[in-house]
Amino acid sequence: MTAFDLPDLVHKIFDDQEVTPDARAILAQPDRQIAVSVPLRRDDGSLAVFPGWRCQFNTTLGPAKGGIRFHPGVTAEECTQLAFWMTIKCALMELPFGGGKGGAQVDPKDLSPLEVERLARGYIGAIADVIGPDRDIPAPDVNTDARVMGWMADEFAKITRRHEPACITGKPVCLGGSEGRTQATGRGALIVLDAWLEREGRKPEDVTVAVQGFGNAGAHFACLAHERGYRIVAVSDSQAAIHDPDGLTPSKLLDYKQKEKELSGALYADSSVKEGNGGEEIAQEDLLALDVDVLVLAAMEDAITEDNAGTVTAPLILEIANGPVTPEADAMLVKDGKVILPDVLANAGGVTVSYYEWVQGRTGERWGAATVTDRLTERMEAIAEACFDRAGDDDIPVREAAYAKAITRIADAISSRGDRSYFAG
Incomplete structure (x- = not known):
C-alpha cells in the first residue's frame, strides 16, 4: 500500500471537532489501492505496457466515486491524493458516495484514436473486478471524455454480460449519460x-x-x-x-x-x-x-x-x-x-451531476437539461451558503469550513456503527 499522509488541515479539524480515534484511524489510510498493467497493441503491431492504478479511499458513505485520467504524470500517490479529495467532496455535497480515483500513466496524445480505445477497454478489463454501480463508479477526468466513458461502459458490459448504465458516469447522453454532465x-x-x-x-x-x-x-x-x-x-x-x-x-x-x-x-x-x-x-x-x-x-x-x-x-x-x-x-x-x-x-458540480446520472441509470428515468440544472443549482447554492456561513461564524477560511463539514459527516457515520466508547461500555 502506498503511504499516505493526511494534510495538516485535516489533523487540525480532527482536534477542533473532537473526532473519535476510530474515525481518525479509518480516515488515515485508503480502503483499497490497486496497481495494474495495461498492455496495448499499437497500430504498427508493437506492444506497449502502461502502468495503471485505482484507489478507493473511503466507502463509509457509499460506493467509491471518482474519475479516470490518462496522463504522463499519473502515479499511485496522485491517485490516492485525488481519491482522498473525492472522499471529502462527496461527503461535503451530501452524496451517497465515498471517494475513488484512477488512471494510466500515458500520454494519450501520442496514441491514435484506435489505440486510445484499446487502452480504455484494457484499463477497464484490468479493474473490472472492483468496480460497478454498487462498488466503485468511474467518471471522466484529465484526457478522458464522454466518448472514452462510452467505450469503458461498453467493455464493462461485455465483461459482466449485463447492461449496467450506472456503472460509469459521464457517458454520451445516447448511451445513458445525463443532460448537462459535460458543462x-x-x-x-x-x-x-x-x-x-x-x-x-x-x-x-x-x-x-x-x-x-x-x-x-x-x-x-x-x-x-x-x-x-x-x-x-x-x-x-x-x-x-x-x-x-x-x-x-x-x-x-x-x-x-x-x-x-x-x-x-x-x-x-x-x-x-x-x-x-x-x-x-x-x-x-x-x-x-x-x-x-x-x-x-x-x-x-x-x-x-x-x-x-x-x-x-x-x-x-x-x-x-x-x-x-x-x-x-x-x-x-x-x-x-x-x-x-x-x-x-x-468543482463539485461534476460529481453531483454524475450522481444524477447514476440515479437515472438505476431507475431508468430521463431528466431534461433544465431539470438537471435546477437540481444542481439548488444543491450547490445550499452547500456553498452553508460553507460560507461556517467560515464567517468561526472566522476560518472557506476551505477549512468545507473540510470540517465533510469530515464531521464521515466521522458521524463511522461512529454510528459503534466506536470504542460504545464497545467499552
Missing part, C-alpha cells in the same frame, strides 16, 4: 462564484476574470460566466495564454478549438487559444499575476506554489482544478488576505 463542473463553479459575490454585493458585469486552463471545465466555465456578464480578460491552455483587457469571447475560442479537433479527426485538440483570433499572447505565468478580480485555476495540481504565490494579485481565487494551490501557497495567500473558494466545493 456540470464549470456550471457548478459559476454557481459558487455567484453565491460568494452576491454576498459581497458585486454584480457580474463589474467583475474581471482570468482563467488558467481552457479544457472542458475551464472552457465551459468561461463561456457560462461570459453569458452571465463577467468580463473574461485572459485565458490559457497548455500551449499559450492570451489577454484582452476589454474582454474575450470564450465561446468563439471554444468553437474554434472544437472545429479544429473535428477537422483533424483526432480525439485531442492540437490547436491553441492563441490561434482563435482573440487577445494578445502573454506568458502563461503572467496570467497568474494579472490585476483581475477573480483568478480561476482550472488546469492541473500545484499551479500556485510558495515560489509564485507572491505574484498573485487577484483578491479572489476560484479552484476548478483539483489541488491547484499547494498547502504552503494556501497559507501565504490566506495570510495576504486572499479568499480561496476551494476545489472540494467549487
Whole structure:
C-alpha cells in the first residue's frame, strides 16, 4: 500500500471537532489501492505496457466515486491524493458516495484514436473486478471524455454480460449519460462564484476574470460566466495564454478549438487559444499575476506554489482544478488576505451531476437539461451558503469550513456503527 499522509488541515479539524480515534484511524489510510498493467497493441503491431492504478479511499458513505485520467504524470500517490479529495467532496455535497480515483500513466496524445480505445477497454478489463454501480463508479477526468466513458461502459458490459448504465458516469447522453454532465463542473463553479459575490454585493458585469486552463471545465466555465456578464480578460491552455483587457469571447475560442479537433479527426485538440483570433499572447505565468478580480485555476495540481504565490494579485481565487494551490501557497495567500473558494466545493458540480446520472441509470428515468440544472443549482447554492456561513461564524477560511463539514459527516457515520466508547461500555 502506498503511504499516505493526511494534510495538516485535516489533523487540525480532527482536534477542533473532537473526532473519535476510530474515525481518525479509518480516515488515515485508503480502503483499497490497486496497481495494474495495461498492455496495448499499437497500430504498427508493437506492444506497449502502461502502468495503471485505482484507489478507493473511503466507502463509509457509499460506493467509491471518482474519475479516470490518462496522463504522463499519473502515479499511485496522485491517485490516492485525488481519491482522498473525492472522499471529502462527496461527503461535503451530501452524496451517497465515498471517494475513488484512477488512471494510466500515458500520454494519450501520442496514441491514435484506435489505440486510445484499446487502452480504455484494457484499463477497464484490468479493474473490472472492483468496480460497478454498487462498488466503485468511474467518471471522466484529465484526457478522458464522454466518448472514452462510452467505450469503458461498453467493455464493462461485455465483461459482466449485463447492461449496467450506472456503472460509469459521464457517458454520451445516447448511451445513458445525463443532460448537462459535460458543462456540470464549470456550471457548478459559476454557481459558487455567484453565491460568494452576491454576498459581497458585486454584480457580474463589474467583475474581471482570468482563467488558467481552457479544457472542458475551464472552457465551459468561461463561456457560462461570459453569458452571465463577467468580463473574461485572459485565458490559457497548455500551449499559450492570451489577454484582452476589454474582454474575450470564450465561446468563439471554444468553437474554434472544437472545429479544429473535428477537422483533424483526432480525439485531442492540437490547436491553441492563441490561434482563435482573440487577445494578445502573454506568458502563461503572467496570467497568474494579472490585476483581475477573480483568478480561476482550472488546469492541473500545484499551479500556485510558495515560489509564485507572491505574484498573485487577484483578491479572489476560484479552484476548478483539483489541488491547484499547494498547502504552503494556501497559507501565504490566506495570510495576504486572499479568499480561496476551494476545489472540494467549487468543482463539485461534476460529481453531483454524475450522481444524477447514476440515479437515472438505476431507475431508468430521463431528466431534461433544465431539470438537471435546477437540481444542481439548488444543491450547490445550499452547500456553498452553508460553507460560507461556517467560515464567517468561526472566522476560518472557506476551505477549512468545507473540510470540517465533510469530515464531521464521515466521522458521524463511522461512529454510528459503534466506536470504542460504545464497545467499552
